[in-house]
Amino acid sequence: MDKNSTPLITLNQSLHASGRRMTSQRALVLKILEESTEHLDAETIWERAKAQDERINLATIYRTLIVLKEMRMVDLRYFARDHKREIYEPTSKPEHYHFTCTKCGNITEFSTNRINRMRSQLQNEIGVVLTHTCVCLEGYCHRCAEKNTHNTE
Ligand SMILES: [Zn+2]
Ligand SMILES: [Zn+2]
Known part of the structure; x- marks a missing residue:
């Protein structure tokens, strides 16, 4: 493996440990979160994902976010005490x-x-x-x- 690609090796190892594969949809959602300077909820992630892959639907986004959370690559955060506002952030932050x-x-x-x-x-x-x-x-x-x-x- 390339010596210069340390972050990638770490990523592969954590993927391997969780027994999950990095599918293209998971990679897309993670990329959207990592590139964003704002805090994104599932709907906003969906809108941005659709621009890249129009077959993606909101249910897929929610499922993908749950898996990414299990893989410890994404954190779910609540921005108010009523827990009505859910946003997602990459754990790399x-x-x-x-x-x-x-x-x-x-x-x-x-x-x-x-x-x-x-x-x-x-x-x-x-x-x-x-x-x-x-x-x-x-x-x-x-x-x-x-x-x-x-x-x-
Ligand atoms: Zn934040
Ligand atoms: Zn204000």
């Missing part, structure tokens, strides 16, 4: 968190080592092993917060 504005729906991404610090602290204090941390941050973005103080609505 570095760890980050989201703030959702409940007024305009804007999502701000940020990373912080404070949450990691809190995790290790908690692990020691309560003697557990954390495998997943969900952080839900909601409120007003700076634009909406400004409007709120200036308007008397």
Whole structure:
């Protein structure tokens, strides 16, 4: 195998470990997610996938996302406490968190080592092993917060 294709080798190994094959549809969905700078829900992924492969339907997109999640290549995230907004992100993205504005729906991404610090602290204090941390941050973005103080609505 080519020495320069390290990411590909890693990819093949993780595929092999999960016992799943990388089909063209799975590769397409993953590519759409990795190339996107925005956060995508299943419908948006479907619209972009259709442009490449018109036979693809929404049910296939959902099935593909479930498999990619099982393969640990995609993360499902909820952007509101009501869990009505589901978006998908490739796990290749570095760890980050989201703030959702409940007024305009804007999502701000940020990373912080404070949450990691809190995790290790908690692990020691309560003697557990954390495998997943969900952080839900909601409120007003700076634009909406400004409007709120200036308007008397
Ligand atoms: Zn806002
Ligand atoms: Zn994100």
